[in-house]
Amino acid sequence: xxxxxxxCFPGSGHINPMTALCRALETRGHSVVLFGIxxxxxxxxxxxxxxxxxxVKDYPAGTLKALDDRxxxxxxxxxxxxxxxxxxxxARMTFRDSPSAIREAxxxxxxxxxxxxxxxxxxxxxxPFVSIAIVPPFLDDDGVPPFYFGWPAGxxxxxxxxxxxxxxxxxxxTKPLARLLNSQRSEWGLNRIHRPTDSLSRIAQVAQxxxxxxxxxxxxxxxLHYTGPWVNAAQRPPVAFPWxxxxxxxxxxxxxxxxxxxxxxxxxAIAEACARLxxxxxxxxxxxxxxxxxxxLAGDPLVVRFAPQLELIKRxxxxxxxxxINTALETLHEGVPMVMIPxxxxxxxxxARVAARGAGVVVAKIKxxxxxxxxxxxxxxxxxxxxxxxxxxxxxxxxxxxxxMAAEIIERALGLHTAxxxxxxxx
Numbered sequence: 062x063x064x065x066x067x068x069c070f071p072g073s074g075h076i077n078p079m080t081a082l083c084r085a086l087e088t089r090g091h092s093v094v095l096f097g098i099x100x101x102x103x104x105x106x107x108x109x110x111x112x113x114x115x116x117v118k119d120y121p122a123g124t125l126k127a128l129d130d131r132x133x134x135x136x137x138x139x140x141x142x143x144x145x146x147x148x149x150x151x152a153r154m155t156f157r158d159s160p161s162a163i164r165e166a167x168x169x170x171x172x173x174x175x176x177x178x179x180x181x182x183x184x185x186x187x188x189p190f191v192s193i194a195i196v197p198p199f200l201d202d203d204g205v206p207p208f209y210f211g212w213p214a215g216x217x218x219x220x221x222x223x224x225x226x227x228x229x230x231x232x233x234x235t236k237p238l239a240r241l242l243n244s245q246r247s248e249w250g251l252n253r254i255h256r257p258t259d260s261l262s263r264i265a266q267v268a269q270x271x272x273x274x275x276x277x278x279x280x281x282x283x284x285l286h287y288t289g290p291w292v293n294a295a296q297r298p299p300v301a302f303p304w305x306x307x308x309x310x311x312x313x314x315x316x317x318x319x320x321x322x323x324x325x326x327x328x329x330a331i332a333e334a335c336a337r338l339x340x341x342x343x344x345x346x347x348x349x350x351x352x353x354x355x356x357x358l359a360g361d362p363l364v365v366r367f368a369p370q371l372e373l374i375k376r377x378x379x380x381x382x383x384x385x386i387n388t389a390l391e392t393l394h395e396g397v398p399m400v401m402i403p404x405x406x407x408x409x410x411x412x413a414r415v416a417a418r419g420a421g422v423v424v425a426k427i428k429x430x431x432x433x434x435x436x437x438x439x440x441x442x443x444x445x446x447x448x449x450x451x452x453x454x455x456x457x458x459x460x461x462x463x464x465x466m467a468a469e470i471i472e473r474a475l476g477l478h479t480a481x482x483x484x485x486x487x488x
Contacts, residue, residue: 062090063477064167066113067193068155069174070148071101071125074318074387075195078269078291079174080108082193085291085464086471094166096159100125107298113166115158119150140405141209142234149238152178156245160186170475173262175199178242180260185249191471192261194268196386196407197275197414198285201258204278207231208410211403211425213417214276232256265474267467269390273457274414286470289463290390292371300369307363307376308341313438314373315381316345317404318388327402328355331381333431334438336360343373359431379441381434384412384423393420396455398447400437402426419450 065086069079076097083093087110094111095101098120105112128147159182163171171190173179175198183190197208203224204216210227214220232239235257242260243253254260265284272287315331317324328344335342342362346352352364371391374380380392384401389411392399399421401412415421422437441447471477 062092063169063475065091065093065170065172066163066166066168067093067095067172068159068177068179069095069097069193069195070176071098071151072129073104074385075174075176076101076104076108077297078195078387079172079193080105080110081291081293081464082172082269082467083110084108084293085468089468089472091477093172094168096162096166098125108293113162115162116151116154117158119154138405144406145235145238148176148178149241152238152241155179155182163188170477172471175261175266178260180262181242181246181249181251181254184246184251189264189475190262191264191474192266194266194270194285195291197270197410198266198268199257199261200279201256202280203228204280205276206410206413208407209405211409211413211423213413214278216278265470267470269463269467270386270414271390271454271458271461271463273454274390274393274418276414276417286467288466288470289458289461290387290394291464291467292387292391292394293464294371297371300367302365302369302372303363307343310339310341311378312373312376313338313340313342313379313381314345314368314370314377315342316347316368316370316388317383317402318347318385324404325350325355327404327426327429329358330429330431330434332358332360332362334434335362335381338435338438338442340378343368345370345373379438381438384408384415386411389415390458393451393454394458396448396452398441398451400424400434400441402429402434418454419446420454421447421451 067079067083069075086093094113095105096113096115098116099114099122102112155178159179163186171183171188172193173190175192175194180190203221205214206212206224207227267286269291270287271289313335336359344362344364345368346366348367374392374395374397377397380397381400382388384403385408401421401423403409403412404426412423416423422441424434424437
């Protein structure tokens with residue numbers, strides 16, 4: 062058994078899957094502590110995971126909401142630039158605070174979100190680490206677009222050229238982050254990082270993305286392991302919902318997640334697009350605003366601030382989503398097709414993968430209007446292939462216990478002795 066530490070981006074879309082993975086490791090006899098800022102403590106502890114606070118001075122309670130509220134108003138490259146600035150500020154704090162925290166917690170090995178910069182801390186301390194890809198994994202492969210971009214993958218010369226240009230653009234945009242990282246690595250006597258993949262673990266990289274959802278053109282890497290959704294429904298806090306208001310019509314569930322959820326024009330377009338369809342729309346605002354702020358919407362949908370997402374997806378005929386990876390995986394797990402409106406960060410890459418598998422349709426935010434969205438919804442409802450492909454993917458995903466599979470890969474990579482393995486030998 063081992064004492065493991067974990068670092069991840071401080072948003073629910075990263076904390077939920079990371080804590081599900083941590084729980085899977087704990088059921089195998091290990092102890093896990095998640096290092097994070099004050100605003101993440103309650104969610105981590107609610108999942109039954111030990112918490113160690115860092116960033117006490119930089120990130121007092123309430124900071125995360127202010128940052129998330131700002132991100133909720135952004136999309137596209139503006140959202141990515143804002144996210145990169147957040148990553149840079151968090152990295153600066155992590156470099157300062159986490160070495161002493163890791164020593165104090167007596168950590169044997171680390172699990173590090175690929176969007177977190179703590180891999181350099183692990184190298185500095187000589188602690189082995191595994192890279193954890195909660196969003197689509199970082200790939201140094203010109204046959205696949207960086208996940209910030211939503212065009213199809215392919216190995217023809219034009220797409221490979223386009224992907225190389227996209228990587229150059231990202232390299233330019235992330236220069237301030239690279240300078241900060243390499244300055245700290247130089248201070249610690251570590252080699253410079255030239256590409257994002259240089260900072261990943263050389264022991265193992267574990268992704269929650271199922272292999273069935275990755276682009277066919279992506280290179281197969283021995284060090285990269287695809288698993289399945291990291292979901293533990295039992296650790297989700299209960300959400301009140303007016304179930305009595307469901308009227309028996311087929312259900313459309315719509316959500317833009319809990320980060321980029323301040324998009325009032327998008328919510329209105331969704332309501333107008335669904336107003337004339339013979340279905341009931343449930344619209345979750347994700348905490349970004351109150352239902353009263355929207356006033357009366359076309360079609361009189363059922364609007365809630367938060368929703369019990371997993372339960373509603375199970376009942377839905379179709380899900381309209383921003384294509385955040387957790388919502389996309391949860392939806393496909395239930396065999397439900399999607400109409401996707403990617404707003405930024407990893408969402409274009411997730412949406413492109415779902416579309417490539419024929420399980421959904423993408424409507425670009427820049428082209429979004431009610432008529433175009435209505436046509437997309439009608440297409441997914443009328444064309445059986447979208448549901449058939451979603452159901453095929455769902456069957457494949459349900460055959461995989463994602464957290465357990467990932468935990469076993471991590472154990473093998475780190476050479477860990479487990480209570481589960483010991484019990485098997487005894488029996």
